[in-house]
Amino acid sequence: MFNVLLEDTMSTYKAITLVQRPHDRKIGPHLFETKELEVPTPKDGQILIKQTHMSLDPAMLGWMSEDRESYIPPVELGDVMRSSGVGEVVESKNPDFSVGDKVMGMTGWSEYVLSDGSGFNKLQDGVTEEMALCVFALPGLTATTGLYNFGEPKEGETLIVTGAAGSVGSMVGQLAKADGLRVIGVVGSEEKADWIVNELGFDGAVNYKTDDLEEKLTELTPDKIDVFFENTGGPIQHHIVNRMNTHGRIVVCGMIADYQADNPSPGPNWIPLIKKRINIRGFAMPDHWGEIPKILEKLTPYVQQGKIKYRAHTIEGLDNAEKGLNMLFEGKNTGKMIVKL
Structure with a gap:
């Protein structure tokens, strides 16, 4: 029975x-x-x-x-x-x-x-289920594609990423840090700020819920910002755009703060974008499915060298x-x- x-x-x-x-x-x-x-x-x-x-x-x-x-x-x-x-x-x-x-x-x-x-x-041998989904699935593919195809990071530049403790944001920051950039992350709690700075090696963190945004950004970005990787939207977006350097690059990956909003927040003033000749690029991974072998070829060495935590x-x-x-x-x-x- x-x-x-x-x-x-x-x-x-x-x-x-x-x-x-x-x-x-x-x-x-x-x-x-x-x-x-x-x-x-x-x-x-x-x-x-x-x-x-x-x-x-x-x-x-x-x-x-x-x-x-x-x-x-x-x-x-x-x-x-x-x-x-x-x-x-x-x-x-x-x-x-x-x-x-x-x-x-x-x-x-x-x-x-x-x-x-x-x-x-x-x-691959040695890749656990968690590592596969945290690193080699959508988060890692998205971070690598957005950062290198459109962010064009250069050693010595300053990058800021919103949603920095999230699956994509944490990868973006670590990749940029490994390439010699100054990296600032935007997060929503002190625990997340502590993690990205003390565990992942970010140079600083902004808590968008408690910090004076303009004051904190000025403090953490003495050379202003060259690359802005946007995952969340929200009020800090305007402060970041106003802090961008000439010929800066903005990579728009997500806007989670607005996905459930009755009225999505207005975008930043376009006048600074003209003055500073800033390039803004929105992207989504389905456009890049055919590039996955090349993306993984770029990402895998960082993982093998222990430069990516998750x-x-x-x-x-x-x-x-x-x-x-x-x-x-x-x-x-x-x-x-x-x-x-």
Whole structure:
């Protein structure tokens, strides 16, 4: 009897689908539906992946929305919610993958994934699931692409990054520091300020919640700012733009402070942009999927040389994905947000 029950339990899995749009820009359980599905059997050329670790990212709010002019199509209602993750191949009828391989790719909010292998890459020996999602997945790819393709950092310059304790911001700052730049991070707590300065080696931190922004920026950037890597938006953006050097570069990666706002905050005055001939570039990683081997070639040596540290904020259980996503927007995470399944 026990064996029958066990076999029945193992034949189904959970997947969470998107059933409503976040019209009020708020994330809640009303947007999702948990389904119990039968575990599929791979056909020729396919693999079955049991997901073990799933990434939560601020971009998910945009993926849920109806916006069809964005850089990536929205998740359709009724489809499994989009996400990247790491899992183990448990069945394979694809000669390129073996049972036991650990793989990373777009998995979705699901305990199992059936795939032909497209878009999935095997983890290298010595790379843990957490390291894969914190460093070699979207955060590392985004940081490396934005910083080097558009930030054009040069030794001796000053870089400031918002969301500096986040998964992308912490990578940007460490890469720039390794290249000999002065690096200042903007964060929302003293704990995060302490981490980026004393653990990651940033030259200074601005707490946007408690510091006098203009005074603190003046103190920390005596030579002003050459590169501004923007992840958050918010009032400090205006102060940073006013502190930019001539021919400075602004890389706009995210605006998490505005994603849920009823009225997004106005942008900075454009007159200084003209006077100082500042280059502003918005970007999104889907434009650069074809460059991933080259991006990883750039990033990997920094990791191998021990120049990149990371930390994960891990929560347990697929059922807690929605709560974890809200933690990102509330600033309650203390590292890359990961769901351990």
